[in-house]
Amino acid sequence: MTSSRNPRSAPTRHSREDVADAALDILNSFGLADLTMRRLAQSLDVQPSALYWHYENKQSLLAHLADLIVDVPDSEASPGTDRVRARCLALRERLLAYRDGAEVVASTLALGLGAEAPGIDLTAALVDAGTDPETAARVSGVLLHFILGQVSHEQQRAQAGSLGAVAPKTTASTTTAVTDAEAESAEFIFGVDLILGGLAARG
Numbered sequence: 261m262t263s264s265r266n267p268r269s270a271p272t273r274h275s276r277e278d279v280a281d282a283a284l285d286i287l288n289s290f291g292l293a294d295l296t297m298r299r300l301a302q303s304l305d306v307q308p309s310a311l312y313w314h315y316e317n318k319q320s321l322l323a324h325l326a327d328l329i330v331d332v333p334d335s336e337a338s339p340g341t342d343r344v345r346a347r348c349l350a351l352r353e354r355l356l357a358y359r360d361g362a363e364v365v366a367s368t369l370a371l372g373l374g375a376e377a378p379g380i381d382l383t384a385a386l387v388d389a390g391t392d393p394e395t396a397a398r399v400s401g402v403l404l405h406f407i408l409g410q411v412s413h414e415q416q417r418a419q420a421g422s423l424g425a426v427a428p429k430t431t432a433s434t435t436t437a438v439t440d441a442e443a444e445s446a447e448f449i450f451g452v453d454l455i456l457g458g459l460a461a462r463g
Contacts, residue, residue: 274304276314280324284358287325291419292360297321319373326368326375329354329361334381339388341456347385348407348452351378355411359419362411369404379404391459399459406451414444 274282282303286295297318301308315321332350355361368375379400386396417440 274306274310274314276324279304279311279314279321280328283321283325284328287364288359292363319371322364323368323371323374326365326373327377329358329365330375330378332378332381339385341389341460344382344385344389344403344456345449345452347378347382348403349449351407352411352448355407356414360415362408362415366408366412369408378407386459395459395462399455402455403452406455407448410444410448410451417444 279300283295283300286299286303290299297308297311300321301311304310311321315324330351332347332354336346355365358364365375369379379397382400382403383393383396386399387393391399
């Protein structure tokens, strides 16, 4: 007796989370340029069409990845500018944890497809610190643009550095050797404090 069961009729099933995890693996290993639906399907051993059960298109996939990247735990800092600063630092760490993380999030925000949580959180933290809601929303936008731009710069330098295309950073204000990571972190904190200092000076 022969079986009528077709082994090709039962493809490997993957959840939406499985697909997102595989996409993040590819992103971290190869970068955004190499994160294609075809490559993602191959990594999951499915046809590209199977991915569209979970994501309408590649941009919706990237929007979901952006939401995962910016999932920052709440700060334990007391309400005030310290909490705002802590949220900025935590977001930077999350973006740096993923190759091309800043580019993924920036493109998603630019298209209005997601990654809205950091802006909402920063606005709330600024309001808790005593800033009126309208100003808080505007300052939140300024902070987000700074964070995404700074981290994008860091990630591009890091990738170029790994290829030997750029020299290590140097600082004119000190003769003490510092690592690229230390220099970038100091610049980031300086920028955040400069924005918050400007807000405080407005009165």
